[in-house]
Amino acid sequence: xxxxxxxxxxxxxxxxxxxxxxxxxxxxxxxxxxxxxxxxxxxxxxxxxxxxxxxxxxxxxxxxxxxxxxxxxxxxxxxxxxxxxxxxxxxxxxxxxxxxxxxxxxxxxxxxxxxxxxxxxxxxxxxxxxxxxxxxxxxxxxxxxxxxxxxxxxxxxxxxxxxxxxxxxxxxxxxxxxxxxxxxxxxxxxxxxxxxxxxxxxxxxxxxxxxxxxxxxxxxxxxxxxxxxxxxxxxxxxxxxxxxxxxxxxxxxxxxxxxxxxxxxxxxxxxxxxxxxxxxxxxxxxxxxxxxxxxxxxxxxxxxxxxxxxxxxxxxxxxxxxxxxxxxxxxxxxxxxxxxxxxxxxxxxxxxx
Numbered sequence: 001x002x003x004x005x006x007x008x009x010x011x012x013x014x015x016x017x018x019x020x021x022x023x024x025x026x027x028x029x030x031x032x033x034x035x036x037x038x039x040x041x042x043x044x045x046x047x048x049x050x051x052x053x054x055x056x057x058x059x060x061x062x063x064x065x066x067x068x069x070x071x072x073x074x075x076x077x078x079x080x081x082x083x084x085x086x087x088x089x090x091x092x093x094x095x096x097x098x099x100x101x102x103x104x105x106x107x108x109x110x111x112x113x114x115x116x117x118x119x120x121x122x123x124x125x126x127x128x129x130x131x132x133x134x135x136x137x138x139x140x141x142x143x144x145x146x147x148x149x150x151x152x153x154x155x156x157x158x159x160x161x162x163x164x165x166x167x168x169x170x171x172x173x174x175x176x177x178x179x180x181x182x183x184x185x186x187x188x189x190x191x192x193x194x195x196x197x198x199x200x201x202x203x204x205x206x207x208x209x210x211x212x213x214x215x216x217x218x219x220x221x222x223x224x225x226x227x228x229x230x231x232x233x234x235x236x237x238x239x240x241x242x243x244x245x246x247x248x249x250x251x252x253x254x255x256x257x258x259x260x261x262x263x264x265x266x267x268x269x270x271x272x273x274x275x276x277x278x279x280x281x282x283x284x285x286x287x288x289x290x291x292x293x294x295x296x297x298x299x300x301x302x303x304x305x306x307x308x309x310x311x312x313x314x315x316x317x318x319x320x321x322x323x324x325x326x327x328x329x330x331x332x333x334x335x336x337x338x339x340x341x342x343x344x345x346x347x348x349x350x351x352x353x
Contacts, residue, residue, distance in 0.1 A: 009076040031047065051066055061075045062080045120255060143206070148208060156192040159192050165216065172230075175301040179301050235292070235294055288337075295348065308341055
């Protein structure tokens with residue numbers, strides 16, 4: 001009826017002691033609650049104080065019991081809550097409050113985190129090794145060519161080293177690659193102006209090495225030091241560190257998307273950075289492995305194996321790099337690496353000491 005105003009909620013009315021139900025609406029009229037059928041006829045009614053309204057428990061339908069024993073049932077729990085709040089008698093059941101905490105969701109999140117950690121620690125390393133093993137040689141070549149082209153266009157410049165300096169470095173480089181597993185055909189040394197990259201040397205997965213003019217200038221006349229650094233980069237290639245890092249980064253990104261889905265760029269950045277921090281221990285072990293490879297390769301080529309240690313000593317002196325290893329470091333600390341290399345050389349020279 002128009003004079004009754006809008007219905008509080010719609011639902012089903014059940015007569016007392018009967019399983020029969022009728023579509024009905026709950027309304028307030030003259031201080032009374034009433035249930036009316038589709039024709040507007042009143043089916044039940046009573047004052048608010050004489051009516052029992054069940055507490056809210058999640059999405060379970062609310063039950064309004066009238067003095068005559070009939071029952072009005074509705075799934076519109078929010079409408080009942082709004083009505084009770086308007087009367088100053090809103091209440092919320094303990095079970096509903098517990099239900100709103102979504103304990104199952106908490107358990108699901110915990111299980112998801114645990115599953116993600118297990119995949120990262122156990123499954124991802126295994127998948128990376130499989131991917132590295134089945135990767136055809138053409139793939140690292142394509143990756144490296146694309147990377148070098150991009151760096152040449154954005155970061156690196158044309159080398160200004162004179163031919164005599166290049167020649168001395170190339171002579172030492174040929175001596176160490178001749179002792180490597182890939183041989184002379186497996187490696188190409190490229191000279192570049194470092195620009196923003198600065199004094200650096202790095203290797204791409206297919207054996208392409210880049211040496212910056214700034215690193216050559218830093219080393220001064222110590223050509224063996226530069227060759228020692230290149231031997232270190234060859235170690236990265238022969239142990240396939242670059243390829244592993246690429247697959248590992250791809251795996252971490254896939255794991256994040258599997259767990260988080262579309263969570264927005266900000267949250268995704270946080271997860272990606274977290275994944276990067278978790279992979280630091282892998283980077284440190286790879287650097288130590290490449291350091292050892294440098295020592296072994298220099299000794300095989302008849303060159304001074306302490307050359308790479310002198311490079312770290314130079315970093316400490318000229319760049320004031322005395323950093324120690326920490327969980328936020330992508331490399332072992334420079335003093336730590338220099339000492340480890342000297343210990344390694346002593347061990348290789350005197351295996352029975």
